[in-house]
Amino acid sequence: MANENVENILLKSTSITxxxxxxxxxxxxxxxxxxxxxLSASDLTTADELLMALCKAMHVDFIKDIPINDxxxxxxxxxxxxxxxxxxxxxxxxxxxxxRILISNPLNYKVLDDLRAIFNKxxxxxxxxxxxxxxxxNKVYEKSTAALxxxxxxxxxxxxxxxxxxxxxxxxxxxxxxxxxxxxxxxxAVKEKASDIHVExxxxxxxxxxxxxxxxxxxxxxxxxxxxxxxxxxKVMGNLNIAEKRLPQDGRIPLKLAGKDIxxxxxxxxxxxxxxxxxxxxxxxxxxxxxxxxGFSQELMGTLGELLQKTYGIILxxxxxxxxxxxTLYASLMKINSIDKNIITVEDPVEQRIHGIGQIQANxxxxxxFANGLRAxxxxxxxxxxxGEIRDLExxxxxxxxxxxxxxxLSTIHTNDSAGAFPRLIDMGCxxxxxxxxxxxxxxxxxxxxxxxxxxxxxxxxxxxxxxxEVRRDQVPNGVIYRAVGCGQCxxxxxxxxxxxxxxxxxxxxxxxxxxQRKDGGTIKKYATDRGMRTLRHDGIRKVLAGITTVEELxxxxxxxx
Numbered sequence: 001m002a003n004e005n006v007e008n009i010l011l012k013s014t015s016i017t018x019x020x021x022x023x024x025x026x027x028x029x030x031x032x033x034x035x036x037x038x039l040s041a042s043d044l045t046t047a048d049e050l051l052m053a054l055c056k057a058m059h060v061d062f063i064k065d066i067p068i069n070d071x072x073x074x075x076x077x078x079x080x081x082x083x084x085x086x087x088x089x090x091x092x093x094x095x096x097x098x099x100r101i102l103i104s105n106p107l108n109y110k111v112l113d114d115l116r117a118i119f120n121k122x123x124x125x126x127x128x129x130x131x132x133x134x135x136x137x138n139k140v141y142e143k144s145t146a147a148l149x150x151x152x153x154x155x156x157x158x159x160x161x162x163x164x165x166x167x168x169x170x171x172x173x174x175x176x177x178x179x180x181x182x183x184x185x186x187x188x189a190v191k192e193k194a195s196d197i198h199v200e201x202x203x204x205x206x207x208x209x210x211x212x213x214x215x216x217x218x219x220x221x222x223x224x225x226x227x228x229x230x231x232x233x234x235k236v237m238g239n240l241n242i243a244e245k246r247l248p249q250d251g252r253i254p255l256k257l258a259g260k261d262i263x264x265x266x267x268x269x270x271x272x273x274x275x276x277x278x279x280x281x282x283x284x285x286x287x288x289x290x291x292x293x294x295g296f297s298q299e300l301m302g303t304l305g306e307l308l309q310k311t312y313g314i315i316l317x318x319x320x321x322x323x324x325x326x327x328t329l330y331a332s333l334m335k336i337n338s339i340d341k342n343i344i345t346v347e348d349p350v351e352q353r354i355h356g357i358g359q360i361q362a363n364x365x366x367x368x369x370f371a372n373g374l375r376a377x378x379x380x381x382x383x384x385x386x387x388g389e390i391r392d393l394e395x396x397x398x399x400x401x402x403x404x405x406x407x408x409x410l411s412t413i414h415t416n417d418s419a420g421a422f423p424r425l426i427d428m429g430c431x432x433x434x435x436x437x438x439x440x441x442x443x444x445x446x447x448x449x450x451x452x453x454x455x456x457x458x459x460x461x462x463x464x465x466x467x468x469x470e471v472r473r474d475q476v477p478n479g480v481i482y483r484a485v486g487c488g489q490c491x492x493x494x495x496x497x498x499x500x501x502x503x504x505x506x507x508x509x510x511x512x513x514x515x516x517q518r519k520d521g522g523t524i525k526k527y528a529t530d531r532g533m534r535t536l537r538h539d540g541i542r543k544v545l546a547g548i549t550t551v552e553e554l555x556x557x558x559x560x561x562x
Contacts, residue, residue, distance in 0.1 A: 201274035238266035295499030313440035346373035418505035419525035436512035449495035455487035
């Protein structure tokens with residue numbers, strides 16, 4: 001093996017620098033042979049073999065298979081994850097008063113000295129490849145509760161805010177307490193599966209809140225004196241202008257946390273007491289769910305499946321922000337995606353990437369609106385088109401024209417129920433006869449929390465609950481429903497995850513006549529329910545009776561059907 005190849009492999013598989021290698025290759029081992037000549041003369045073909053031979057020449061231990069479960073999380077509590085990743089080190093175990101340190105660079109004596117000072121014990125290197133150290137760091141810190149327990153300590157930490165904010169932000173990884181605080185908050189949000197992080201300033205304090213399963217929880221109240229530092233740190237991460245505090249700004253923070261690819265959409269708005277930040281977290285490593293996994297009833301699934309097989313027309317999904325509309329559209333596209341179909345989308349933003357589908361990112365700043373993107377899509381010979389949202393008349397008209405010229409169009413619109421989509425489109429300026437001739441169906445949906453299976457508790461429904469469920473006592477399965485309690489598995493919340501409740505309104509010939517007569521949503525909904533449409537409320541009632549959710553969730557996420 002040529003000396004040059006030896007160097008390349010070591011540079012690629014470890015964090016050894018070129019200068020360290022040059023010095024190393026001039027060093028002689030016990031037999032008086034230069035280490036570089038020894039490695040070059042060896043018949044070694046892999047990074048493991050080469051690194052093992054190097055360790056043997058340097059009298060350092062090498063490890064190939066790292067037993068992650070044997071690593072005690074207590075050892076990493078005082079080691080920030082960024083420090084561990086940058087230096088590719090991880091405390092492995094303590095034996096006979098010596099702390100063994102996983103490391104990819106056996107020449108990094110300074111880091112070993114730093115850890116010796118942190119542990120106040122002797123340290124010994126245990127060498128492995130860069131990729132194995134990084135993988136071990138991700139897994140150990142993911143299971144470690146160190147980051148989750150550190151927030152209360154941060155509030156009492158002695159912050160030095162007399163320095164200029166630029167110095168604070170340019171400090172080394174995790175050297176600045178505010179950087180550590182923000183990293184900890186992000187780690188905890190990912191760990192607790194939060195969908196949003198709110199940083200809210202008030203007159204005398206500030207509050208950090210997480211939205212978990214649709215509900216906001218107070219998480220942490222940093223000292224007011226940290227407000228500017230925290231805000232600036234987050235804005236720097238999102239590439240926002242930290243000097244501009246009077247105008248709203250939008251940014252994006254791509255992160256890799258605990259082995260997950262997280263995409264964060266950052267929004268900053270000025271308030272009376274400072275800038276208010278909201279971060280929406282999107283886990284890009286999540287697998288797109290199938291329609292069957294979203295909680296739809298069998299009859300709705302069958303009807304929706306038939307609509308998705310149509311060759312032209314519009315299918316709309318309605319609901320407020322955070323009701324799972326995008327997830328439903330992605331699952332629908334996955335169901336009909338095949339090699340013989342050309343599927344193109346225009347979204348803002350592209351939340352999940354699907355192989356085999358052309359996805360366009362809308363960008364109003366450069367003029368790439370939903371309408372402009374949709375026009376371009378129609379010149380790409382599509383079979384199926386997905387529009388992130390119908391927001392205006394221009395987009396609606398192009399979508400209708402696309403459906404009438406032989407394309408299946410999927411999109412979302414903001415209305416409270418399925419029947420409300422028709423007057424909403426008319427209010428935008430669409431002609432009723434075009435709406436009636438192009439729409440195939442409208443599905444409204446909400447997300448409701450699912451009871452924790454470990455602690456949910458049976459109880460006999462009260463008369464008030466029976467009235468809410470619109471059933472007699474003898475119609476309740478086994479005479480009991482369930483309520484939330486709270487345990488360690490669900491962080492005392494009583495719920496784990498969410499599921500759908502939905503209603504699907506098919507546009508029949510009779511419904512078309514009502515649309516063309518400009519009837520209101522209530523009239524159209526009553527007509528549909530009289531002919532068998534199951535409403536959001538009724539779907540929720542079925543899930544309460546099945547023990548999936550509670551009466552409280554039903555009441556907060558649906559209205560009575562008058």
